[in-house]
């Protein structure tokens with residue numbers, strides 16, 4: 001059972017900017033409100049070029065999904081998906097193959113409401129309203145079972161989400177719970193705000209997010225690497241997400257001013 005109390009604790013809040021719609025605003029999407037656009041403008045003024053981090057993460061997501069599809073992984077469970085537009089997982093998959101399934105999870109009610117119509121016409125993708133801090137509820141959910149077969153490899157996608165989970169909720173325990181639920185050949189794609197490489201801009205960004213509905217906790221580079229646990233990290237390992245297998249015809253990171261989001265991809269042996 002999904003923990004209703006936990007979901008109710010995250011009420012609909014359109015007075016404060018929220019992470020999913022801030023992200024959408026930075027990507028130039030149409031699923032955000034004035035509060036998020038105003039927040040994005042102020043953040044961009046304080047940290048010129050910060051939009052590049054959001055774009056680099058979306059490009060990282062695309063490259064990791066393409067990498068996995070090329071290696072036969074067809075199922076994706078994205079935990080903390082935001083609004084799946086502008087080159088999200090199911091769109092990348094649909095360009096490559098007819099055989100895929102994507103289950104998105106988010107705990108922000110309006111994000112889920114915005115997402116459902118986008119997925120209506122795609123039987124191979126769906127979103128559920130759930131909290132990733134409840135792995136048993138998610139992994140045991142009938143909606144998940146309708147799309148994801150856990151006897152086959154599954155790509156767990158935790159892109160720019162764990163930094164919203166406070167230490168008290170033991171984010172590392174959550175990662176392990178999801179990792180334990182998947183068979184060998186499965187994968188973990190993860191990106192996370194990093195406190196190590198550029199602490200000053202990182203602190204500034206965190207101070208901005210304090211005024212949102214989704215404050216962030218940046219963590220050390222070693223902690224982010226540790227998230228992959230016993231999974232085998234694929235080269236180049238954990239790094240600034242723009243540096244993860246950049247395409248030859250694309251500069252590694254077009255906006256390299258803030259290397260504050262680290263991540264990688266690892267496979268379950």
Ligand SMILES: C[S@@+](CC[C@H](N)C(=O)[O-])C[C@H]1O[C@@H](n2cnc3c(N)ncnc32)[C@H](O)[C@@H]1O
Nearest residue numbers: 020080081082106107108131132159160161164
């Ligand atoms: C910055 S967005 C990232 C979206 C997407 N993963 C991507 O990389 O494009 C983070 C998303 O995680 C969601 N989120 C944060 N904490 C969550 C939780 N405990 N359970 C489910 N979703 C969560 C937020 O609502 C938001 O939509």
